[in-house]
Amino acid sequence: MLSKEQLLIVLQIIKQYTIYDLSDYAEGSLLRRFNRLMVNNKIDFNQLIKLIQSNKEFGKNMIEDITVNTTELFRDPDVWTFLRTHTLHSLGKRNRINIWISGCSTGQEAYSMAILLYEMGLFDKSRIFASDINTQVLESAKKGLYRYRNNLDYLSNFNKVIVNNPLNYDETNDIDCSKYFNIDIAKDTIQMHEFLRKKIVFIQNDLVKNPQLDFTHFDLISCRNVLIYHNQNLQNRIINGFYENLHSKSYLLLGVHESILGANSAKFKKKGKIYVKQI
Ligand SMILES: C[S@@+](CC[C@H](N)C(=O)[O-])C[C@H]1O[C@@H](n2cnc3c(N)ncnc32)[C@H](O)[C@@H]1O
Numbered sequence: 001m002l003s004k005e006q007l008l009i010v011l012q013i014i015k016q017y018t019i020y021d022l023s024d025y026a027e028g029s030l031l032r033r034f035n036r037l038m039v040n041n042k043i044d045f046n047q048l049i050k051l052i053q054s055n056k057e058f059g060k061n062m063i064e065d066i067t068v069n070t071t072e073l074f075r076d077p078d079v080w081t082f083l084r085t086h087t088l089h090s091l092g093k094r095n096r097i098n099i100w101i102s103g104c105s106t107g108q109e110a111y112s113m114a115i116l117l118y119e120m121g122l123f124d125k126s127r128i129f130a131s132d133i134n135t136q137v138l139e140s141a142k143k144g145l146y147r148y149r150n151n152l153d154y155l156s157n158f159n160k161v162i163v164n165n166p167l168n169y170d171e172t173n174d175i176d177c178s179k180y181f182n183i184d185i186a187k188d189t190i191q192m193h194e195f196l197r198k199k200i201v202f203i204q205n206d207l208v209k210n211p212q213l214d215f216t217h218f219d220l221i222s223c224r225n226v227l228i229y230h231n232q233n234l235q236n237r238i239i240n241g242f243y244e245n246l247h248s249k250s251y252l253l254l255g256v257h258e259s260i261l262g263a264n265s266a267k268f269k270k271k272g273k274i275y276v277k278q279i
Helices: 004-017 027-041 045-054 056-066 077-091 108-119 135-143 153-163 194-199 232-245 262-267
Strands: 097-102 126-132 145-147 181-184 189-192 200-204 218-223 246-254 268-271 274-277
Touching (some): 004 027, 004 056, 027 045, 027 056, 045 056, 077 108, 077 153, 077 274, 108 126, 108 194, 108 200, 126 135, 218 232, 232 246, 232 262
Parallel strands (some): 097 126, 097 218, 218 246
Antiparallel strands (some): 181 189, 246 274
16 A cells, blocks of 8 residues: 555656656545556556656556546536526627537547537537547547446436426427437447537647646636546646636536635636636
């Protein structure tokens, strides 16, 4: 088992020998992930240090074991219903809508956004960028190919957000999910349609180094279930980056267990399930 003191040494070595800096990640989560990595690779602390120092490929791949990539289509359906009835409804009045899904993992959140925009008639005026630190999950995101049997929740979430009418639960919209993805039960796959895959620009971005995408400004940034793995100092830096990267009166969506604290809290106002940039 890695001690807290050993973890600090590992983090220093990572900073020195790889392109990553995990110093401001939450300690508890890092300890769990490194301990698991050491068990899986059958290595102890000294071997871990040597591998990071001498094996570039190990250092690069390590990020895949350390980051938590859990995600799903229309995760927390109530949030998507809120986006539909409030945020996107209001953004629909703008000429263009720029959206950044930051920490997109294997892409389900970006596809959920694309589907919702299409359903609301806002697809053509929107641009969707989706980023993650982990290049392996991004490759999977670009394919938009998921397991069917492990992901049956996707269908009930889709129905809650897209088929149900949130303003009148007695009414349902006659929309089949095959409009957006094919399910092949024999092959155990869910495949997102090409028009959705082509719509989303997937890019590698490390929020520690760059909490902004420099080439544009956004109407909506969604960064859900990412900050919980970071300490307060890093969360503050990232939220400040998002603030700078948002247009005035634009939106920041965080995970249901995440919030804006400290100096940044004056820069945003929470309205329902989302933060609105002040000024
Ligand atoms: C739990 S997933 C969240 C996925 C999705 N946003 C959701 O809520 O379902 C967290 C993602 O954040 C990414 N991540 C962690 N640290 C990051 C960093 N420094 N920069 C960019 N992405 C990061 C991880 O690779 C992982 O894919």
